[in-house]
Amino acid sequence: MDPASLPEQLSVVNEQVLNSSGRSVTAAVSLRRFLCYGSESATYSTRECALGIESALALMQLIEGGRGCEVVEEISRSNLEGRAVRANPSLFALAVCSQHADCRTKQAALWALKELCRTPAQLFTFVQYKKELRQGSGMWGRALRRAVTDWYNSQDGMSLARSVTKCKHRAGWSHQHLLRLSHMKPANDTVAVVCKYITQGWKGVQEAYGDKETSEDVQKVFAYLEAVEKAKRCTDEQELIHLIEEQRLEKEQILTNHLKSKEVWKALLKEMPMAVLLKHLGNLTANKFLAAGSADVAAVCERIQDETALKKAKTHPFNILVASENYKRGHGKRSKLKWDPDRDIVQALDLAFSKSISTVEPTGKRFLVAVDVSSSLSSVTHGSSISTVAVAAAMCLVIAQTEPDAQIVVFSEGSVRPCAVSSDMTFMQVAAQLIQTPGDSTDCALPITWASENDKSVDVFIIFTNNQTFGRENPADTLKTYRQKIGLFSKLIVCGLIANSLSVADPEDRGMLDICGFDSQAVDVIRNFALDVI
Structure with missing residues (x-):
């Protein structure tokens, strides 16, 4: 066409x-x-x-x-x-x-x-x-x-x-x-070589191109497909490693039986994408491919902490947090796989989280992030399998350190308290501020009321809560009153971290959004919503 x-x-x-x-x-x-x-x-x-x-x-x-x-x-x-x-x-x-x-x-x-x-x-x-x-x-x-x-x-x-x-x-x-x-x-x-491979297999490619004089580009494709086929039948570990390194073969192209080899994994790790590496840290530790104090562990830690690699892979701090919390847990979510978390890898993940914050681009909006502490934040977040306090602390830290105008508060029944989050604070220090004695009931309108009473100009309210209820005031109605007073079309995002459903947002108001559970995609949804592209 x-x-x-x-x-x-x-x-x-x-x-x-x-x-x-x-x-x-x-x-x-x-x-x-x-x-x-x-x-x-x-x-x-x-x-x-x-x-x-x-x-x-x-x-x-x-x-x-x-x-x-x-x-x-x-x-x-x-x-x-x-x-x-x-x-x-x-x-x-x-x-x-x-x-x-x-x-x-x-x-x-x-x-x-x-x-x-x-x-x-x-x-x-x-x-x-x-x-x-x-x-x-x-x-x-x-x-x-x-x-x-x-x-x-x-x-x-x-x-x-x-x-x-x-x-x-x-x-x-x-x-x-x-x-x-x-x-x-x-x-x-x-x-044409690839199509021949798809329709007639490697044997068809050999018969059609094996003895012919072909262009350099065809020879490269032929050699690559040959390496893929050899990797399937290969019994010699060193030959397989050579194929992986020479043709940059990936995990999906290697037979499961070959993935039991430490040396094969070492070859794969050299070109493995950051997201895949983070996903397999537990498996690599459980199978002793990453032994404590080894050069392999040192190499993995260096990759995880590489700011250039983190930026190139567009790895958001929340993704690293999930990988870190899952690794520290010492066992898989559904599998029976167990491991003893390596201290150096844990430290590298913590440093990677801090370094990756600098790769987040600010939206330039004025944020008020409010964390509901009226109930315990020890529950497991739907969609991420990490604690709700970890999710709230991570998002507070990222927003506070990347946005030029952001305020963090905690709230429970009848009270809202500013929560100081500085650029030199660690994730654990922020989390400690959010772990408080639970109150009685949740009122998600409180942070908006507090902003109104204190003449705070806010473009985006983000509320993290474990509960699905609200108090005397409907947050949607409170937001509309706030908009009229301040003269801004402020937006409201309510994140129900353990909710299967939410009904806070007014479905006819494009400035309100409910989030049920929380995962890495929710991070991008929040950004899109704040920037007015959805």
């Missing part, structure tokens, strides 16, 4: 059409919420729900109103700017657009496919959504066949080889299915 033939709306976002100014919840606001976290409501939950037409009414309203091309542009921009904390809602919305009767909307959606589906897993998920949404017989028309073909042909041979060997199937679909149904015709020789 020629980009020049696309509708004008795709090249320039029509801000007036999808403008979400004002205080009410418009269809555009609902769409952005859906693309961000999979729900049009003012509630983010760590429990991800199944997606369906009934949960995307604003999406359908905009498409049926003749604004499908602009919806596709919004989907693309949401992903490009990193606003989507979950990938599937955007894939579902794109599938809905691609099924619509309007030719321009369908054309725009399928043209955007190769940009939005960055991994095979996302491509498979998109195709499955199309299957679930289809009406009548067949869905593999010429437009979809071309879009899937373009997805494969838009990648260079090496990138495609890496992706198809790491993720072979998902959601009931495989690369073989898609190549066959799309009538795939490779655009160049390197892609």
Whole structure:
């Protein structure tokens, strides 16, 4: 498809059409919420729900109103700017657009496919959504066949080889299915090698290219696929390590039996992404791959604390906190795996948490963060499996140290008390201030009332609580009164750390948000909400 033939709306976002100014919840606001976290409501939950037409009414309203091309542009921009904390809602919305009767909307959606589906897993998920949404017989028309073909042909041979060997199937679909149904015709020789590998296996690649003179690029793809196949059959540990280091093979491409080797893990760790490394610290310690005082432990600790690596990986302090708390626990969440936490690794994680705070970009908003201490903060947070006091302390520390105008308070029945959080305080020192003798009942309106009485100008209120109740005043009504007095469209975020549901936010007010549980995605939702992009 020629980009020049696309509708004008795709090249320039029509801000007036999808403008979400004002205080009410418009269809555009609902769409952005859906693309961000999979729900049009003012509630983010760590429990991800199944997606369906009934949960995307604003999406359908905009498409049926003749604004499908602009919806596709919004989907693309949401992903490009990193606003989507979950990938599937955007894939579902794109599938809905691609099924619509309007030719321009369908054309725009399928043209955007190769940009939005960055991994095979996302491509498979998109195709499955199309299957679930289809009406009548067949869905593999010429437009979809071309879009899937373009997805494969838009990648260079090496990138495609890496992706198809790491993720072979998902959601009931495989690369073989898609190549066959799309009538795939490779655009160049390197892609042709990978397609041959998908359809005929390594034996087919050997027969077609083994004895032929080929270009340097084809030889590289051939060598990579050969290494992947050798790794499957390899019985010599040193040969496997050589393959991993030479071709930068990853954990997904190594057989489970080989992952019992300390030396194999050592080779994998050299190129292992930060998030994967943090996830496997417990496993590596339990299986004695990381022995106390060893050079391997020292190397891992150095990587964890590397500020450049933390910034490159965009590792938020909350992610490190979760990894740290899970590692300190000494056992897996569901598995029987147990380990003795290594003191050096624990210290490295604590330092990494402190260092990673500097990588967080401030929003420039004025925050008031209020922690409810009317009940014990020793409960386990839904979605993170760490204590609620750890979540509250971490977020207080991060916001206080990154935002130029932020105040932290604790509150219980009838009282609000400022809580000093300075730049030189540690996580444990902040947590200690939040562990107090529980009071009687929760009143989430208190921090807003306190700000009003003390003439505090606040752009965003964030309340952390273990409870789902409020006192005499409804926080939503109190916020509206505060807005009128101060003259600001202040926002309210209530985080029910152990809640399965919340009903504090006014569903018709775009300046209120409920969060049920708390996880790393909730951090991004808060940022998006504060910056007025959802």
